[in-house]
Amino acid sequence: MSTLTRAEVTAVATLRRLFRTRALTYLTLLVGVASLGSIFGIASDAMYGVSHPINLIAYWHIGLATAAAGALTVTFLGCVLYLLTETDFWEFLAHASGEVGFLFVTLTLVTGSVWGRVIWNSWWEWTDIRLVTFLIVWFIYAGYLLIYSAGGANRVARLASAYGIVGFVTVPLSYVSTRLWTPTFHETTVGNPDTQATVTVPALLLSVVAMGLLYLLLLASRVRVRELESRLTSVRRAAADRAAEPSGGE
Template identity: 55%
Template sequence: MWSGVVRWGTLVAGIASIVLVFGYASSTMYGIEHGANRIAYWHISLAWMAAVALGTTFLGSVLFLRYDGRFWNRLAHSSGEIGFLFATLTLVTGSIWGKVIWNSWWEWSDVRLVTFLVVWLVYAGYLVVYSSTENSSDEKYAAVYGVLGFVTVPISYTATRLWTPTFHETTLGNEGVSANIDPLTLVVTIVAVTLLYASLMGVRIKLHEIEDKVLRAKPHNRR
């Protein structure tokens, strides 16, 4: 029942986000009018939910190391996969939006871009390490990686406060921010992406459970 509510909520919120983005929100941002500016709502929402997902990987890894429960390990890996997907989409949508605002697909001088790329590389590594595990003892290496790798996430998300940003502005608590972001549209879009994350998590954890059952049924299972 709960999974059905989440799926329907994802659909409704997703449609509402599309309607608001294309029917209500302004296409002018930073003084530039362009239809591609609307991608900013999904870019920001994906970035925030990537942080939530990778934070869940951190939490799941900590709990797995503490209690050694298979559920926590599945939770950490499932959220890591989705977080990596959201981080990838964040980079892609940010590149498209950046081409409009900055007239450049990528800027190595921007601290937020570079540190977020580091996050992306770190969690690509986490998925590789996890995929190479062969038993519960090896899985602890992936869990340790999931704990230590998380340090890159808060560094990236606070980069515009720690260093002088080239392009990205500090948004929270910055009354002088020049991005013309509609709050209602952004909130609805964040809700939509949050529900999408919850829906994907449910599916991925179920797939993990099926994988475990198949492996246990084999004479020489991996885990």
């Protein structure tokens, strides 16, 4: 690991303090409860000309998708910083965020499929550009995690980081796909006055914030686990080296 610059020391220390504070847990719980209350209390269940309770899943679906995009962006930044500095913390951050992001991408696909089955009478549609590009994102980051599973050596970490940087292009591509190509189901909602995907804005915003906080909480937990694993590995190596040293009488 290279010597940390003053700015890097400050950034790492700030993130570690954030990850260890109990306030993050309490805030996540508070906003999560408020989000559930707003979804079941004030959120409209009418979308795309259909009134059905299944439409409420859209608030989690959109929140998960937003948090997933944020998580994979953090993975991208962590990969860049690791390749530039070779600081272990950035590798841990990138990998942990990739794990949580992959989980959120998976849940986004599952909730979208359940929602679509009722609203569009289809679990999946290969002609919908958003669905296809988001599935590509899922496969890309499954590959990212598989590379890491090959081992924790520096060479593997650098390879995974390079892969994470290149693979990130699929994330913004999936977002803009509905503007570049004509979608089957997923019409553009932001900046589109003709959209039928009407939502209750306060409930949606609470859901997005709740999922973002849940992401931070899970990320903090995974980063701490990675750091503990790294320390344990260092201790074991040091003990093995001491055991391999010849005794003073030899």
